[in-house]
Amino acid sequence: MTVLSLTNVTRTFGPVVALDDVSLSVEEGELVGLLGPNGAGKTTLLSLVSGLRRPDSGVVRLFGGDPRDAASRIGLGTTPQDTGLPPTLTVGEVVDLVGRHYPAPMPRAEVLARFGLEDLVRRQTGGLSGGQRRRLAVALALVGRPRLVLLDEPTTGLDVEARHVLWQALREYHADGATVVLTSHYLEEIEALADRVVVVGGGRVLADDSLAAVLxxxxxxxxxxxxxxxxxxxxxxxxxxxxxxxxxxxxxxxxxxxxxxxxxxxxxxxxxxxxxxxxxxxxxxxxxxxxxxxxxxxxxxxxxxxxxxx
Amino acid sequence: MSTLTVRPRPFWTLAVVHARFQFVETIRIPIAVLGNLLFPALALLFFVVPQRAVADDPLAATAAVAQLGTFAVMSTCLFSFGVGVSEDRAMPFDPFLRTLPAGAGPRLAGRVINGVVWSYFALVPLVVIGWLLTAATITPVRALAAFVMVPVVAVPFLLLGLAIGYRLTSKAAIAVVQATLFPLAFAGGLFLPPEMFPTWLDAISKLLPSRAARDLAVQAVTGDPAYAGALVVILAWTALFAALAVLAYRRDEGRRFH
CATH class of the missing domain: 3.30.70 (Alpha-Beta Plaits)
Incomplete structure (x- = not known):
């Protein structure tokens, strides 16, 4: 089953062509790495798939529907940027806030355990370390048991150990049958996680193949x-x-x-x-x-x- | 587990979830709300209480409390929820919330519920000062009418605040809210009673949402009837502001791409 698809999608911001006639589709169960320099169009692509933005032309489909309809996003999990968590809410509250949007969310305890956040449940997010915030941000993508997880730079700024903990959590979630699309500056991360690599540059797909084939x-x-x-x-x-x-x-x-x-x-x-x-x-x-x-x-x-x- | 059969969570469930967490967020930085509570209370204390002609007349004193109460509700709604929205939009958490399976409705409704709750809080200092230091009085039935009137007054200004907040950046929103709040408050008779207005200003005033809100509030607490058409005026503005708020929310794509 096709989880997400873009067909001849173009999106511009003033004079900048962020995506230029891009076509791409992702099937159920894939783990896709989206690779490209800053400004290549990765984040724009994710924002179209998650319903934040509309394409200028072309069609974006999420589980066969328009991602701008809330109903299409029931199977979708995304990460906030970790700098943007509401500072006065506690870890437990943020998890609850997100979980309540989904019909069958993970229990709070399970989410926190997967990411080693149990001890921080009553801590306000403003008081977390960078690594803790990052883990919480990725945890929020999984709270709703989504069938598709979009991760924009999931481990930016983490130390090696924390990154490996997160990778393990993502591999486990993918092994449960979910589809994962991630972007990263850390190419090591794409090499460690992805089966399929899509290289984006200048708003176009430059390469789209298995990891070995792209190499x-x-x-x-x-x-x-x-x-x-x-x-x-x-x-x-x-x-x-x-x-x-x-x-x-x-x-x-x-x-x-x-x-x-x-x-x-x-x-x-x-x-x-x-x-x-x-x-x-x-x-x-x-x-x-x-x-x-x-x-x-x-x-x-x-x-x-x-x-x-x- | 087919997506086609799974629907988003019910509208009101999500609206209450958003209202609850927004309330918690607000109460943890109470200074923002306290500022709004303070100005109308001080205005009552310094401009009404010393004027014994007004303060010792039960009808005039009660009307003065209702008038400043309307201002308190209006400023709470426009500032905390108009400017607040534009500040939230600048935070990266806001685009994240927009990717959750909920449309514009529940989040807007959550903000409206939260705004109404804070409007009640904004009235507490005014009621206490009016009760202790002036001759203002109220019967239980009229108190109930005032309680019901608060959302009627709050909602149009909340929606106007949301329309501004979703359309403008926070700096622009603050300026626009200030430029809207004070002229509307003055021309609506929230500082000087409309009985002191020249006829031309009174005529314009009757078309404004602030005047309609003021007269309905005064009617609720004193029984002194509002001008004919006050309810129609406020409902028409509410409908217009609701449309503007939904439109602004739909157009908003978060921060601009750079």
């Missing part, structure tokens, strides 16, 4: 090697992006994203480049995504490489 689509290899600082690798055949790393002994550790790793290594040898400690592996989704968005003339985000190195 394979760009066929990037990451080549690491140490060379003397004076050696430039940019011009060599097969090298797409060269990043300088830390000095290592008498040389510099460089990372090369190679569209054709074989040609690159052959060139290294043929030109007698004095390299050592050669390493090679498949590129991360992050790198695949960087290549996809830059190849299509879309400005690449300014932070992905640092985030990958995190």
């Amino acid at each position: 394979g689509l760009v066929g990037l290899r990451r080549v690491l090697l140490t060379v003397p600082a004076s050696v430039r690798l940019d011009g060599l055949p097969g090298a797409s992006v060269v990043q300088d790393g830390a000095p290592s002994g008498d040389g510099v550790r460089r990372t090369v994203l190679a569209s054709d790793a074989d040609a690159f290594v052959r060139a290294l040898v043929r030109q007698d480049v004095p390299f050592r400690d050669l390493e090679m592996r498949g590129a991360s989704l992050e790198e695949a995504f960087l290549t996809l968005t830059t190849r299509d003339g879309v400005t690449a985000p300014d932070q992905p490489v640092e985030e990958a190195a995190r």
